[in-house]
């Protein structure tokens with residue numbers, strides 16, 4: 001029996017993780033859950049899974065949760081609050097594996113708290129590695145923690161390279177669906193509404209990552225994530241558009257052969273793989289009906305129209321605090337787009353300006369990263385205010 005903590009249990013990844021856990025009650029037990037502010041869902045999860053400890057980041061939600069919890073007959077967890085409370089859940093001694101599935105930079109400190117206890121981390125929160133890849137991988141080594149990718153492309157690469165020498169890898173190819181605006185040019189994207197950008201063709205995900213998929217920033221963040229997870233230079237990390245999202249990524253070996261990992265687009269696959277690693281669970285994802293597949297197609301990304309992808313490659317090459325700045329600026333720009341304050345096409349324009357203003361620092365410790373993150377948020381807001 002493995003004891004599981006889920007950071008971000010009320011989100012898309014959190015809910016899929018609980019789906020997997022509920023199908024295998026003899027293998028997994030939930031010991032800790034955390035949420036932002038969706039306490040109506042959190043209460044249902046508490047009733048169903050009886051965690052020992054829960055934490056929420058939002059103060060009003062915390063007070064509401066505390067007042068409602070005494071009415072629950074079946075469960076009575078300890079309730080914690082804020083980043084510190086979430087980090088305590090992440091570090092709880094009973095946990096065997098922590099699924100890191102909070103969205104955005106707020107996931108960084110709780111993930112580090114889990115790493116420092118030497119646990120197995122199922123990492124969905126790609127922002128952790130984008131912001132602080134060198135620091136995080138050094139902490140993983142120092143504390144004997146294990147980082148298992150939950151992001152579908154990285155889970156695919158992890159599965160494909162298993163048992164192969166690193167020197168035999170020529171490059172890895174991250175597949176991208178292309179998002180809802182595949183094939184469109186900049187001019188055609190100028191009046192895109194948040195509602196249309198939120199219509200991902202293949203995956204049902206949280207709002208922030210769905211917009212990142214539409215701009216291709218998601219793939220850019222994943223290039224940076226892959227660099228740190230697999231310790232590969234940027235030149236060995238490629239991106240290919242694959243609109244069907246059946247091939248989750250590909251490894252090209254030096255002998256000219258390839259290994260790819262395939263399944264229907266369903267995050268329960270990579271989640272279950274991380275939860276049960278190194279074993280596999282039965283019947284997690286519905287089988288592919290091969291005869292009915294209409295085709296698997298691949299094309300080069302349009303780096304000009306979807307320039308967020310180019311910006312992410314530039315940030316990775318620039319190094320130091322630049323990836324953290326890219327990430328923070330993107331978070332602010334995406335929120336502004338969802339709030340109707342800036343246009344879809346402004347997202348990369350604003351991020352690029354912020355990157356141009358940034359004086360790179362060596363990413364030696366977490367405070368330098370947090371400072372860069374803070375600086376980039378402020379600068380992005382200034383540029384948005386100035387231009388609107």
Ligand SMILES: NC(=O)C1=CN([C@@H]2O[C@H](COP(=O)(O)OP(=O)(O)OC[C@H]3O[C@@H](n4cnc5c(N)ncnc54)[C@H](OP(=O)(O)O)[C@@H]3O)[C@@H](O)[C@H]2O)C=CC1
Pocket residue numbers: 007008009010011012013014034035036037038039056057086100101102103104106124125126127150151152203204205206207208209267
């Ligand atoms: N969804 C997917 O299929 C995939 C997601 N990922 C990555 O996984 C992560 C989660 O994505 P996803 O599940 O889609 O996101 P969601 O927006 O669906 O869920 C986010 C979770 O984070 C919580 N949260 C939000 N803000 C805070 C905060 N300030 N403090 C603490 N918790 C907070 C939310 O709580 P509440 O709702 O209660 O406020 C919710 O539980 C992201 O990093 C994403 O890039 C990677 C691959 C695939």
Ligand SMILES: CC(=O)[C@@H](O)[C@H](O)COP(=O)(O)O
Pocket residue numbers: 151152153175176177178179203212213214218219267
């Ligand atoms: C499911 C998953 O891992 C997402 O990160 C997904 O890859 C998003 O789709 P895109 O390929 O459109 O970015």
Ligand SMILES: [Mn+2]
Pocket residue numbers: 151152153222
């Ligand atoms: Mn992904």
